[in-house]
Amino acid sequence: MTFTYIKPEKQVICFNVSSKDELSQFLAGIYSSIARIGRGKLALIIDYADDDMLNEVISSLSKSNMPFSLRLSRNRICLHTYNLGSSIRLGYFDFNVVCQKLSELGLCIRYADAMRSRYADISDLIENYSRHKLCPFHAKINQGIVVYDFETFFIARLFDEIDTNETKALAFLFDTHTVTDFQNIFTVKVRIPELYRGITQLKKMRKSWEGFDRVRDAIESLISGRNYNLKKVSWEEIGTTIEIIRDELLLHWHRQSFLDVFLSYGFLEDRYTLSRTFESIEIISKIFKSDLSNYFRPFISRNIIRAAPVDPRFIRLLVDPINPIIIVSKAPPPGYYVKDVFGRKSIVYSSQSNMRNKINFIVASDVSTKNYASSQELVLKLALYELYIRAETSIEEPVILVYPSKKLMITI
Numbered sequence: 001m002t003f004t005y006i007k008p009e010k011q012v013i014c015f016n017v018s019s020k021d022e023l024s025q026f027l028a029g030i031y032s033s034i035a036r037i038g039r040g041k042l043a044l045i046i047d048y049a050d051d052d053m054l055n056e057v058i059s060s061l062s063k064s065n066m067p068f069s070l071r072l073s074r075n076r077i078c079l080h081t082y083n084l085g086s087s088i089r090l091g092y093f094d095f096n097v098v099c100q101k102l103s104e105l106g107l108c109i110r111y112a113d114a115m116r117s118r119y120a121d122i123s124d125l126i127e128n129y130s131r132h133k134l135c136p137f138h139a140k141i142n143q144g145i146v147v148y149d150f151e152t153f154f155i156a157r158l159f160d161e162i163d164t165n166e167t168k169a170l171a172f173l174f175d176t177h178t179v180t181d182f183q184n185i186f187t188v189k190v191r192i193p194e195l196y197r198g199i200t201q202l203k204k205m206r207k208s209w210e211g212f213d214r215v216r217d218a219i220e221s222l223i224s225g226r227n228y229n230l231k232k233v234s235w236e237e238i239g240t241t242i243e244i245i246r247d248e249l250l251l252h253w254h255r256q257s258f259l260d261v262f263l264s265y266g267f268l269e270d271r272y273t274l275s276r277t278f279e280s281i282e283i284i285s286k287i288f289k290s291d292l293s294n295y296f297r298p299f300i301s302r303n304i305i306r307a308a309p310v311d312p313r314f315i316r317l318l319v320d321p322i323n324p325i326i327i328v329s330k331a332p333p334p335g336y337y338v339k340d341v342f343g344r345k346s347i348v349y350s351s352q353s354n355m356r357n358k359i360n361f362i363v364a365s366d367v368s369t370k371n372y373a374s375s376q377e378l379v380l381k382l383a384l385y386e387l388y389i390r391a392e393t394s395i396e397e398p399v400i401l402v403y404p405s406k407k408l409m410i411t412i
Helices: 020-037 053-065 095-104 122-132 191-204 208-222 235-252 259-264 277-288 293-299 313-317 352-357 374-394
Strands: 004-007 012-016 041-046 068-073 076-081 088-091 147-149 161-166 167-172 325-327 335-338 345-348 400-403
Touching: none
Parallel strands: 041 088, 068 147, 325 400
Antiparallel strands: 004 012, 004 041, 068 076, 076 088, 161 167, 335 345
């Protein structure tokens, strides 16, 4: 098999590996290189590997104490280390074999979504999900593996309750980029009108159930912008309602990003046109009872956002290895080193030009927990800001810097 190592200077070096011993030596050298250079992108591309090679790669990484994830796209596997954007791309393994290997190693798995092409219907997915005991969400990003599988398939369970450092959250995993704290905000990032119509239709088919009414009222309030006491709706009712209508509606939905939700409401003309951006922001602002337009108006085509400190326990939920959100305790100069939650040093690029070209992520371990903004406001602002970056620049995986301040604001 052939490994391709892309050094920080974009120099590409290819290695031919023919045995497990050679593979072990190669991986050990790569880990040393990453630790030494402290930055840059590592891409290891395996055009073909057998099960033994796969097991060796995963076992080696699990023993290296280097946090990493495993991303599946079609039948290609991308193993992504959390160390400064490094990644290992593996080619063409059977999905079930991969799951089995991970399970044997006792590694936790996160599902964000998976491939419709690999599963004939949801029942196949649920069977696979149950067989491998896959954990839909794993909050401790510095342990285990995060598995993504990504085209147009849906996780078996839409809502999953997680417990991390005594913080309860419900992860809605239609979107791989955002994990929202559902205890603080009711954000159903699907086509809400379709969900609403689905509930109405089911009401006609089934006996009256007050849970349907409460969930429907909550969704209607989001659409109309009316005030609604969300405490009237239990998460169990919401989850049960969506479980019930899954078969009727879920197979017709596609994985949606925040931008796709805008499109589903007709707010934008296409994915790359923001002709009605501020109208969209105003509509969303009404839904979430907060004026957001002033936060974003001055910052189209820029990718530095400033917000208040948030609880580090929630910050961990926001960090995604593929589309990272950068959170630092103060605005450092370009090239400034800070330590992340893993105790490593990393460079924070704070100028716009550098940010466009050098994508890294960092979560400062000393982020203050005092006087922080509500998590739902931060999540919404980050999601909306990501929309701007994707639409107005060529950046496909935007990185957002969040600088703590006493009040929510965006600044240069």
